[in-house]
Amino acid sequence: MRKYLLPVVLMGWTMLLHAQLPTITEKTKGLQPGSGFFTYYYDKETGKIWLEVEQLGEEVLYINSLTAGLGSNDIGLDRNQLGDTRVVRFIREGRKVLLQEPNLKFRARTQNLPERQSVEEAFAQSVLWGFKVEAEENGKVLIDWTPFLIRDAHGVAERLKEHKQGDFKLDEERSILWLDRTRSFPENTEFEALLTFTGTPHGQELKSVAPTPASFSVRMHHSLVQLPDDEFEPRSYDPRSGYFPLTFQDYAAPIDAPLTQRLIYRHRLEKANPEAKRSRPVEPVIYYLDPGVPEPIRSALLEGAGWWNEAFEAAGFIDAFQVKVLPEGADPMDVRYNIINWVHRSTRGWSYGTTVADPRTGEILKGHVLLGSLRVRQDFLIAQGLVEAYEAGEVADPRLKEMALARLRQLSAHEVGHTLGLAHNFAASMKNRASVMDYPHPLLQLGQDGAVDFSKAYDTGIGDWDKLAIRYGYTEFSKETNVKEALNTILMEGVEAGLHYISDDGARSDGTAHPLAHLWDNGTSAPQELNRIMDLRREALSRFGEANIPEGQPMSTLERVLTPLYLSHRYQVAACSKLLGGYYYTYALRGDGQPVIRPVPEPEQSAAMTALLRTVKPSELIIPAEILGLIPPQPMGYSRGREYFEPYTGTVFDPMAAAASAIDYTLGLMLHPQRLARMVNQEAQGDLQSIHLDRFVEALWKTMDDAYTSSERAISRVGQKRLMLHLLRLAGDDQVAPQVAGAARYQVDAFERGFEKQLSDRPEREERAHLSYMLGEIQKFREAPSAYQLPKAPRLPDGSPIGCGQ
Structure with a gap:
């Protein structure tokens, strides 16, 4: 009996404890x-x-x-x-x-x-x-x-x-x-x-922002939210639509239907009068602006976000999208409020739009935008380098602020677009700026008098693609309508209108192939736009001087203004490079009649190559002596941060390092392994006859050899070194296509023979040093090809997204 006593006692205590729970x-x-x-x-x-x-x-x-x-x-x-x-x-x-x-x-x-x-x-x-x-x-x-x-x-x-x-x-x-x-x-x-x-x-980032880095505090928020009712009608995702997909596997799907199902994210929006072509909504979508935003930024953000009402009008709604300032006492983290937040950071960076959405249906319950406050200052800085901004002394040319605010309107609309469910459309800029969901570069033009025209720097209002996308996501159809057919009709209207859609997958990385999908570009022709920007850059550099900074500022701050001007072509270089080995393609569905994929024609690739070669030409990269004579080292209390060129010269500005980083950027894009592999395939298929790695290298070497002054010759040697190093990288990397690696190794062999012959001719001292360096790197490569590491070029100062490094 005793062996049963303990379990009985324990059970009794458990029942007693349970019974003793308080109310x-x-x-x-x-x-x-x-x-x-x-x-x-x-x-x-x-x-x-x-x-x-x-x-x-x-x-x-x-x-x-x-x-x-x-x-x-x-x-x-x-x-x-x-x-x-x-x-x-x-x-x-x-x-x-x-x-x-x-x-x-x-x-x-x-x-x-x-x-x-x-x-x-x-x-x-x-x-x-x-x-x-x-x-x-x-x-x-x-x-x-x-x-x-x-x-x-x-x-x-x-x-x-x-x-x-x-x-x-x-x-x-x-x-x-x-x-x-x-x-x-x-x-x-x-x-x-x-x-x-x-x-x-350990790192400097935390130390730079926390008052006592060993102990810092943040605040975390937790929300418990009632899930919405089942009256919301989910909408199917279409890869042509421009929406983010909600993806899951549905094991109840019929055998002949896809297991993976996709819906779009969208707000609930219903017409008060469903039978009317245009109607007010049952409840409008209202976005609230952070009350901590100062003027004139506040008005710019309200206006830009409010552009979306035009798109909802096109979808059949009246006054369905509204923007207001957040009421006093309201919590921006309260799920009931769609919010546009104004966020401060110690350095500039991305803005972004996120959502709280029902993971079951894709219904957006809260749109939540974070706009980085320092972005407006970078646009101001870009404009500052292009004109004699402070010719009047301490007062800036008013066009600088106007351009910065114009960008904020577009940025506000862009990030709100994400919270409406929309993805990026990086192919929109070539069709008359068809979408705020692209990343626009300021469209600045030279007038006939040589003056910079700011009037079209940024577009105003919502684009044609945006209206089409909102119609796809938010149009309310009658019960008799075949929704699938109606949605396809909307998308095909966009195709017929010449509206292109390519998102991040076809645009972001250096090796992407679509010739129309770029970040921070303009125009229908990437080569023409690159040449136009190079002309603008040359003109601005010829006028650059102390009038680009306010009176009373240290002359050393000219370097900060010079940097984005010197690299003003960087994004269009990326755009132009995508024509090389590029392919036109669409997110086509079977039966929709769209062209699927074709290589970029050889004449377009040749034009791109010619434009890119200009960006490594020594005469384009030289910084006039008049400018160098205006930039001293930084004084006490100032520093050279990551938005400056990385010098080899200590505290003194280094024009050779600036040229090296610009050249290496172009070379890295032109000689990207994936790009070269595509060109090999295009040549094998008969699509290319005259563009291949041998011609690439020959044209690059000749361009960088075209130097007349001693400064140009020095830049030429910088470029030739970087070209040789990139070839060694291609030749030794076992992840590179064998045809590309073989062509690169052949070029290295040919250069090695040529360098040895030139060195035996006893050239001038600078040329001997130049040739000896390259032969030394080739020797390192010979000793261990697969272990060869490309020596780093001077770091390219921060750029995209006007905040993060490349």
Whole structure:
């Protein structure tokens, strides 16, 4: 009998403990309540938040975010930055409550419950946290919510480690709940905590922004949100439509239908009068601007974001898209508000648009834009280098501010577009700036008198592609309409109008192939636009001088203004290079009649090559002596940051390093391994006859050899060294196409024989040194071809996105 005694006693104690659980009313007596979607109680004595969970087993939306950030663009922990959006549910077993996340990547969209359950059981689900039941009453339970809030939900410590800024951990003793931003509403409950991280800092980014880098604090926000009803009608994704896809696998799909299903992300927008061609909405989509934005920036952002109403008008809505300033007292992290945030960082960087969306349907519940405040200053700087901006002394030419504000209008519209569901369209600029979802370079032109014309720097208003895309995503069709056919008709209207759409996959990397899809470009012809910009650049350099900075500023600050001017052609170089080995292609569907893919014709590739060769010509890269005589080293209190050229000369400006970084940028694009491999294939297929690596190298060498002054000759030698080094890289890399590597090695062999012969002719001292260096690098390559590393060129100063390095 005694062996049964212990289990019986333990069972009795378990029942007694369960029976002794207090009621929620008893447990929370005297505590400060917050009532709404979830009810919570704040215990001032212990600093705890108790959460009352009534919705056991019901799915809700959970979002974590960062409300007070770090301020470093490079680390990327910004103020009001959204984190993950998850569907979760609280489940109870005995004294335990788990916060479980179902796996929505794999589904069965069917009314057959066993079929749905079979998929749920086939793939892992996640449990985000576990809680102990502290009280219960009428089917509700009370849990200690505090540990869930006082944790690194946003991955701050991991982000710092990834960026080599040090090893940090959360210090709970220096972390508290943040009651000012903790509140509950009928459909959402918001929580916030101030979290302190301690550790040993390593990198300069953290040290540059934290007052005491070994201990810094941020604020994290947590939202529990009621999921929307099932009245929202999901819309199918089409690769031609310009939307972001929500992708999942549907195991209930018929055998003859794709397993992978795709929907678009979009806001819920319904006509008050569904039968009318044009109608006011049941509820408009309203975006709110951060009240911390000063004028005249505030007006520019409001105006730019408001352009989208024109697109919704084209989709059949009246006054359906509105932009206002956020009301006093409203929380920008409250899911009920679509927000345009104005975010400060220590260095310039990306702006971006994100969303809180229902992962089940793609319905956007909150649009959330983060605009970097330093971007406007960079556009001002770009304009400053092109004209004698301070000819009047301390007062800037008003065109500089006008251009910067024009860019902000476009930027506001662009990032809001992302939060409406739209992806980038990097092929829009060639069709009369057809979309704000492209990245526009300022279109600055030289007048007949040689003056710079700013009047068309940036476009105004929404583009034709944007209207078409909004029609696809938001047009409300009658019940009798075949929606699939109607959506296809909208997209084919765009094809017939000559509207091109290519997104990030065809534009971002250096090796991409589409000749129309570029970042920061203009015009229908990349070679013509490159030549135009080179003309503008040459004219601006000829006029560059002390009038480009305000009176009273150190002369050394001229270098900062000179840098973006000297590299003003950099983005068009990238655009032009894509014609080499390029292919015109579309996101065509079978039966839609669009051309699918074809190589860029040889005459277009030849024109691109000619334009690119101009950018490595020594006479184009030389900086006039008059300019060099105006730029001294930086004085005390000023520094040369990453937006300056990297010199070999210490504190003194280095024109050879500037030329080297510009040359290497062009060479890296022209001699990209993927590009050369495509050209080999095009030549083999008979599409190219006169453009191949041998001609490339010959033309580049000849261009850089075309030098007359001693300064030009010095730049020529810089370029020839970099060309030889790139050939060695191609010849030794086992990841490069064998045909390309073989052609590069053949060129290296030919150059080696030529260098040895030239050296035996006892040329001048500078030429002997030049040849000896290249022969020495070839010898290093011979010793271990696969281990050969391309010596780095001087670093190219930061550029795209007017904030991050290349």
